[in-house]
Amino acid sequence: MVALGAGVALGLAPAAFAQAHSPAAIGSPAAADPSAPLPGAGERNPEPETGPSPAPPRDQEPGPSGPSDKPSDKPSDKPSEEPSGKPSEDPPGTPSEEPSGPPSQEPGPETAEPRIPDVTLSPEPLVSASPSTDPSAPSIGDVEVGPVRVEGFAKVTIKVRVRSAEPVTSVSASVDPWRVPLVRVSGNARDGVYVQEWGVGAGSGTREFPVTVTARTAKGSVSRPGPTITSVPGVPGAPEIEGAGAAPQILRAPGSATLRARVKGMGGRGVTKVAATLISEAAPPRHVTLSRVSGHAWNGLYEAKAHFGTVSGKTGYRLVFEATDSAGRVAAEAGTPFTVVPTPRYDxxxxxxxxxxxxxxxxxxxxxxxxxxxxxxxxxxxxxxxxxxxxxxxxxxxxxxxxxxxxxxxxxxxxxxxxxxxxxxxxxxxxxxxxxxRAVFFGGFDAGPEPVRKGGAITVSGTLYGLNAAGTASPGLAGHKVDILVKKAGSTTYTKVATVTTDARGRFAKGFTAAYDAHWKAVFAGTAKYAQMGTRADHVDVR
The missing domain is CATH 2.60.40.2550 (Immunoglobulin-like)
Structure with missing residues (x-):
């Protein structure tokens, strides 16, 4: 019983990534630059013509040094040429044919191993999962992936622009065996840029991961293949990441999760940077840099706090940790997933x-x-x-x-x-x-005399007391009403027979004629200041 008071961030998209997006602090979404153009977004890439060239006019035949006047039915292997600037013979308003691509060229002598670019744009045309001529179907721009070559396990970024007459409900990428949800970082549901980062790798050996992006609306879906990610064995001497994860694994928001990993560097000046990316379906990738809290650059424990504000629903997070050493070698490791849930409201x-x-x-x-x-x-x-x-x-x-x-x-x-x-x-x-x-109590209560002859006089009397502010009994409560009640022998209820007022000393008395055996009581009904109170019953024997 208690007495109260007086009364009681991870690495960004690679540098060569065509449309870089800035890392954001934990709790604020990363946003791609909405003003940055996306190459070929929503367009088909023109393809070079591959069929046979049209035959020359019958009044001409190619010769050793030029055209001949001799007609020939043999088709030519050389395409006919027209001077540039020759006006079209099509009537006004007639759609022109799609121009052919540039003529193929023979490759020159190989002088160096070709560099695999960090970002590759998919050359494949738009492919519909459900072939349709519906003009409201989404149009998926070039699928940007970077890097397309990873060593061991690494983080890759997928980015695409989707346009649609109908609002787009979801955009995802298939990176075998994962389905990667992309998050809109700019634009709107009819014209938006979608981004996601993901950890990809085969561990040992070489493996390819084809990428296909699918956009969905209420009327259907459209898919477009993108580049293939190639995973090769990791770089010897790269940092090693151990025990990567977050605590607690179920976080009630608002609150903070601790990201933690042990990183070992193999040489040079050891590890120079450790970062983590938080990946979810509900928000763009979030990045945070970890600081060393113990150990040294060659074997240290790294931590960071990731704060989450109020959330509306349960959100799962994947983690990708990256460590960079002084030689520029980068290693990545998937961390233990964790979940952020809203703190239940306490109503x-x-x-x-x-x-x-x-x-x-x-x-x-x-x-x-x-x-x-x-x-x-x-x-x-x-x-x-x-x-x-x-x-x-x-x-x-x-x-x-x-x-x-x-x-x-x-x-x-x-x-x-x-x-x-x-x-x-x-x-x-x-x-x-x-x-x-304040409590009250009766003193000296009596009904008598007893026994009494029938027809004789009975007097009911007593004194009413109350506690004062000091917690002690007052001399008597003056001017308060007291009810006199009686219960006849054999009855179960009391009946009020009189009301009296206490005198200056709290005393009261009232006379009655004895008619039958009965029990007598006095009751104080109480006031705003004093509690109600009743006396014990007093029996009077009438003979």
């Missing part, structure tokens, strides 16, 4: 307490109960600066008993019930009130 659905409390010489004890949804760890009863915790006694139910001192002011007392979240902030508050009254 106080009910509060119950007494209507009034009677203060006796030792004060009083008050019990208050509350029902709070989702069972928070802390529920408080407060009044001013004073507070006391409730006890949890099962389910959503909480209870507290508080002690009131005998000197507490009489009258209405109001307290607050507060349900606190993990941050110590009150999520819901409910008021509870009751009246504090």
């Amino acid at each position: 106080i659905t009910s509060v119950s307490g007494p209507g009034y409390v009677s203060l006796g010489k030792g004060g009083a004890t008050v019990r208050i109960e509350a029902t709070v949804k989702n069972g928070p760890r802390r529920v408080l009863l407060t009044q001013g600066r004073a507070s006391a915790p409730f006890s949890h006694f099962g389910g959503d139910r909480y209870r507290i008993e508080i002690g009131l001192r005998p000197t507490m002011d009489a009258g209405r007392q109001t307290f607050k019930v507060e349900a606190l979240n993990a941050s110590g902030k009150a999520e819901d508050t409910r008021a509870v009130s009751f009246y504090v009254k």
Whole structure:
């Protein structure tokens, strides 16, 4: 019983990535530059003609040094040429044919091994998962992937622009065996840029990962193949990442998760940078740089805090950690996934307490109960600066008993019930009130004489006392009404037969004619300041 108061970030997209997007701090989405053009977005790449060339006019035949006047039916292996600038013979308004691509050229002598670019644009034309001529079908621009060659396990970035007459509901990339959800970072549902980062790698050996992007609307879906990611064995001497993950694995937001990994460097000046990327379906990739908290550059423990504000639903996060050493060698490792869930709201659905409390010489004890949804760890009863915790006694139910001192002011007392979240902030508050009254008691109560002859006189008398503000008995409560009740022998109920007023010393008396055996009581109904009280029953034998 408690007495209250006086009364109671990871690496960015590679540098060669055609449309770079800036890393964002944890809690704020990374955004691609909406003004940056995407090459060939939503367009088909022209392809060179591969069929046979048209035959020359019958009045011409190629000769050793030029055309001959001799007609020939033999088709020519050389395409006919027209002077540039020759006007079209098509009538105005006739659509012109798609121009052919540049003529093929013989490759020159190989002088060096060709460099695999960091970003490759898919040359394949748009392919519909469900062939349709519907003009509202989405148009997927060039699929950008970087890098397309990874060593061991590494992070890659996928980026695409999607246009559609109908709002796009989702965009995803198939990177065997994963389905990677892309997140819109700029634009809108009819014309937007979608980005995602993912960890890809085969561990040992060489493996290829084809990439295909699919855009969906309410009317269907369209897919477009992109570049193929090639994973080759890792670089010897690259840093080693161990124990990568986040704690806790289930985080109630708002709150912070600790990202942690041990990294070992093999030479030089050791490890120079450790970063992590957080990947989810609900937001663009998030990046954070880890700091070394123990050890040294060749074997150290790295940590960082990732803060999450209020979330509306459950969100899963994949983690990719990257470590760079002084020689520029980069290693990556998948971290243990974790989940962010919204902290349940703590709603106080009910509060119950007494209507009034009677203060006796030792004060009083008050019990208050509350029902709070989702069972928070802390529920408080407060009044001013004073507070006391409730006890949890099962389910959503909480209870507290508080002690009131005998000197507490009489009258209405109001307290607050507060349900606190993990941050110590009150999520819901409910008021509870009751009246504090001073106790009263009767002294010298008597009904007599007893026994008495039938028809004789009976007097009911006593004195009414009350506790004062100091918690001691007053000399007597003057001017207060007292009811006299009687219960006839054989009856189960009392009947009020008179009301009397106490004198200056709190005394009262009332005479009656004896008619039958009965029990007599005096009752004080109470006031705003004093509690109600009744006497014990006094039996009178009438003969």
